[in-house]
Amino acid sequence: MEERFTVGELTSPKKVREILSRYHFKTRKSLGQNFLVDNNIISKIVSAAEITDQDLVVEIGPGLGVLTSALAQRAQKVVALELDNKLIPILEETLASHKNIEVVPADAMEVNFDQLVHEKTRGSFGGGAKGYKVVANLPYYITTPLIMHMLTNNFNINSMVLMMQREVARRLAAAPGNKDYGSLTVAVQYYTEASLAFGVPRTVFYPQPEVDSAVVKLTKRKSPAVEVVDQELFFKVVRAAFGKRRKTILNALSSSNIGATKEQVDLLLGQSGIDPKRRGETLTLEEFALLSNNFYTMGIF
Ligand code: SAM
Numbered sequence: 038m039e040e041r042f043t044v045g046e047l048t049s050p051k052k053v054r055e056i057l058s059r060y061h062f063k064t065r066k067s068l069g070q071n072f073l074v075d076n077n078i079i080s081k082i083v084s085a086a087e088i089t090d091q092d093l094v095v096e097i098g099p100g101l102g103v104l105t106s107a108l109a110q111r112a113q114k115v116v117a118l119e120l121d122n123k124l125i126p127i128l129e130e131t132l133a134s135h136k137n138i139e140v141v142p143a144d145a146m147e148v149n150f151d152q153l154v155h156e157k158t159r160g161s162f163g164g165g166a167k168g169y170k171v172v173a174n175l176p177y178y179i180t181t182p183l184i185m186h187m188l189t190n191n192f193n194i195n196s197m198v199l200m201m202q203r204e205v206a207r208r209l210a211a212a213p214g215n216k217d218y219g220s221l222t223v224a225v226q227y228y229t230e231a232s233l234a235f236g237v238p239r240t241v242f243y244p245q246p247e248v249d250s251a252v253v254k255l256t257k258r259k260s261p262a263v264e265v266v267d268q269e270l271f272f273k274v275v276r277a278a279f280g281k282r283r284k285t286i287l288n289a290l291s292s293s294n295i296g297a298t299k300e301q302v303d304l305l306l307g308q309s310g311i312d313p314k315r316r317g318e319t320l321t322l323e324e325f326a327l328l329s330n331n332f333y334t335m336g337i338f
Pocket of ligand 1: 073099105
C-alpha cells in the first residue's frame with residue numbers, strides 16, 4: 038500500500054518531492070507555486086494572525102496544506118481557495134484529519150469573499166460569520182492585484198497576514214520620503230494599518246524562489262485613514278504625483294491627465310500648504326487628501 042502523508046511531514050523537502058511525484062504533480066512557476074517547508078515560519082505566520090477559536094480564516098492558495106493545517110488547529114473554521122485543480126486530491130489526502138477545513142476550487146481574484154464566507158458559514162458562527170481574517174502565502178504573480186481586490190471591494194475582512202516578495206512588503210509599510218513609498222503604499226494605508234511582521238529567506242520554500250520574502254500584517258481600518266470628498270480623484274492625484282517621481286509635485290501634477298494648468302496647480306498647492314518644489318513621494322496621506330479635496334472644490338476632477 039502507498040504511504041500516506043500527515044501534513045506535519047510536509048515540511049521536509051524530501052517528503053514534498055515524494056508526494057508530488059506520487060501525484061505526478063509538477064510545480065508551476067506561473068501559478069507562484071513555492072511551497073513552505075519550514076515549521077518555524079508557519080508558526081510565526083499563525084502567531085502574527087492572532088487567531089482564536091472563534092475565528093473564521095480564509096486562506097488563499099493552500100498548496101499542499103501545511104499552513105492550512107496549522108491555521109485549522111487554532112481557528113474555528115478555515116476556508117481555503119485553491120486555483121489549481123490538480124492540488125485538490127493532494128489536499129484531500131494531507132488535510133484528511135481536519136474536519137474544520139473547506140477547500141474551495143476557485144480563483145481568488147474572481148471571488149466575492151463576503152458571499153463565499155456567507156455560503157460556507159450559514160449554519161455556524163451564529164448564522165454566518167460577520168468578519169474574518171485572511172492569511173496567505175500569496176502566489177507572487179498576483180500579489181498587488183489580489184491585495185487591491187480584497188481592499189477596494191470593501192469585503193468584511195478584519196485583518197490580513199500575507200507573505201509576499203520582500204520588495205513589495207517594504208512598499209506596503211513604507212513611510213513618506215522613503216524610496217519604497219508609492220501609490221501602492223498610499224492605497225494600502227488608506228484602507229489599513231500596515232506593518233512588516235518579519236522577513237523570510239528564500240531557503241524555506243520548495244522549490245526555492247529567486248527572491249526573499251516578508252510577512253506583512255494589514256489591519257483594516259474602521260473608516261479610511263483620511264477623509265476625501267471624491268475617492269477616485271484622490272487616487273488620480275496620488276497616481277499623478279508618483280507617475281513622474283523625479284519631478285517636483287508642481288510639474289508632476291501639471292503635466293498629468295488631471296487637466297489642471299500649472300497656475301491652478303500652484304494655487305492649489307499653496308492653498309494646501311504644500312511647497313510646490315517638493316517631490317510627490319514626500320507627501321503624507323493627509324496632504325494628498327487635502328490637496329485632492331481642494332482640486333474638487335476648484336471643480337477639477
Ligand atoms: N500555502 C502554501 C504554502 O505556504 O506552502 C502554498 C503557497 S504558494 C506560494 C501559492 C498557492 O496559491 C499555490 O498553491 C497556487 O496554486 C495558488 N494560487 C495561484 N493563483 C491562485 C489564485 N488566483 N487563486 C487561488 N489560489 C491561487
